[in-house]
Amino acid sequence: MQTINNEDLVLTSEEIETDVLVIGGGTAGPMAAIKAKQQDPSLRVLLLEKANVKRSGAISMGMDGLNNAVIPGYATPEQYVKEITVANDGIVNQKTLFAYAENSYAMIEELDSWGVKFEKDENGDYAVKKVHHMGTYVLPMPEGHDIKKVLYRKLKQTRVNVTNRLVATRVLIADDGRVAGALAFDCRSGVYTVIRAKAVILCTGAASRLGLPASGYLFGTYENPTNAGDGYSMAYHAGAELSGIECFQINPLIKDYNGPACAYVTGPMGGYTANAQGERFIESDYWSGQMMQEFHQELAGGKGPVFLKVDHLAEETISNIETILHSNERPSRGRFHQGRGTDYRADMIEMHISEIGLCSGHSASGVWVNEHAETTVPGLYAAGDLACVPHNYMLGAFVYGRLAGESAASYCANNELAVVDTKQVEAERQRIFAPLARKHGLSPTQVEYKLRRLVNDYLQPPKVARRMEIGLVRFEEIRADLQQMVASNPHELMRAAEVGFILDCAEMAAKASLFRTESRWGLYHARQDYSERNDAEWAVHVQVQKDQSGDMSVFKRALEPYIVEPDDVEKAVYQQIRIQPKGAVVSSGVSHEL
């Protein structure tokens, strides 16, 4: 190993100048960079990645399907927008959902033309499956493991500049409030890097390391743990509005492994979520807060644990499921099962309720964006799991990546580079590198462990005010502990910086959850002290923003008028997830007229 002199590191820095800076090279980021460059090939486009673009982000090992494909003949944009409006209990900006839905099919065709493989029937048509309550939106990708390779090839063809192993920590803002670039450091060399840019697109994924997995393993998260909530924190400190933070991501996962049970893959083949008796108890396996609430109820009612059941299926079907699940997305699940002697043919797969995270790809927590992927800060854009476009999944990341890239390219045509505020550059240098200069103090790993254990103790739903208030006091104590962390090399410095991101996310999660004094989104925001949904007061977005004095402010933002209004039957569908006993009068669903 080369020896790095920590004192020297603090003083060295590099400066890079570009037109469009994309932070995060997973799913949305490569698409944003490609689309910015395609729209204006004269632009300098830099894709900055914390890991390596070849294998980064949520789809590092590919993806087993599209969860929200809006394909003509199966669904219309109007149907999709209505479905997600009710799935997210009404708290949506339908314009952003439409911008996704209307561009969904064109994006599938474009990805197909680039070489991404989707399942097709004998006629060559997309083989769409039904998983959602109302519409039909799931398009399997049994050979989806090469998607990163396809993206990488396209990045090279389009001549996007790529830089790996740079950890972005703050967005630079000029005096006039515009974006001026970003600050980063190299997690191997430790070199501090000032990137000047006209426009910045944040594509940093979910906040995966918020709650602590029940296993106690810090990196045993559902989302890629490289994504520590970096973008949520950067957008917050840049002064952007964030939205829906109280609508946590909580998933039904394989216990301990903490990866997806993949009912979307197995569902169309006959698999389902079952209780300990092997009985189905939810009508649909589509992930929603209401579905998680029923999962929680089933455990509380003594019928747990909950399992994924496929052991009743034919050998041929089970082999097919294994082939898909053990080669895509989280392929190590095969060896996890093998280690415990679990065989899909004979055993149900034990599931559990995950720790909390923030991820608009699955729920709704994100940086507030409009239908052009613009945040509330001029020159700052967001896309993917980070951007508040509810239930957006991978295809939404691609579509919003495209929108962000095109919007940023247009912005660059009318804006020059903003002046860099050297005070911000120096203040961030001091903040980031302080753990390297300390000779004695706290381990970033232990501070992270304690912080995330506190997140579990005080924020895991069901939520109640007093717990969250105590949590906020504990988080403030952790904030003081940040000033005592030590790091002996740039890698540990990266982990120390991430603790700061996680803490910002924890504070936002607590404050937004305290502010919304009602229950909504099933388990995601189940308040024990306000157990009813209250549309009269809370049919609004809850926004979090850093105010002028540097404090965290939380406020309501009115819903935009709906473009398509779900009817009463549709509105009730996601309120009635539990399977009713035979003969009962069901209050919702298309067959409710008895």
Added chain:
Amino acid sequence: MSFSPIDFPVKVDLNACIADKGCTVCIDACPLDVLVIDPTTGKAGMKYDECWYCLPCEKDCPTQAIRVDIPYLLR
């Protein structure tokens, strides 16, 4: 730097690994940046116990020198 005797998820077959000949495929692929070249052997190894058991290191290795086990705490 010597490697810990503690069992880590990423196992490298030192006979098959060609990191000493300039290969850095697994080190480049890891999203958590936990793999480095061990200066005592010139071979790749896991320096930080921060594994997502995601498998690009194993899948991309040109000599099939890597095997990723599920971390002990999850096994």
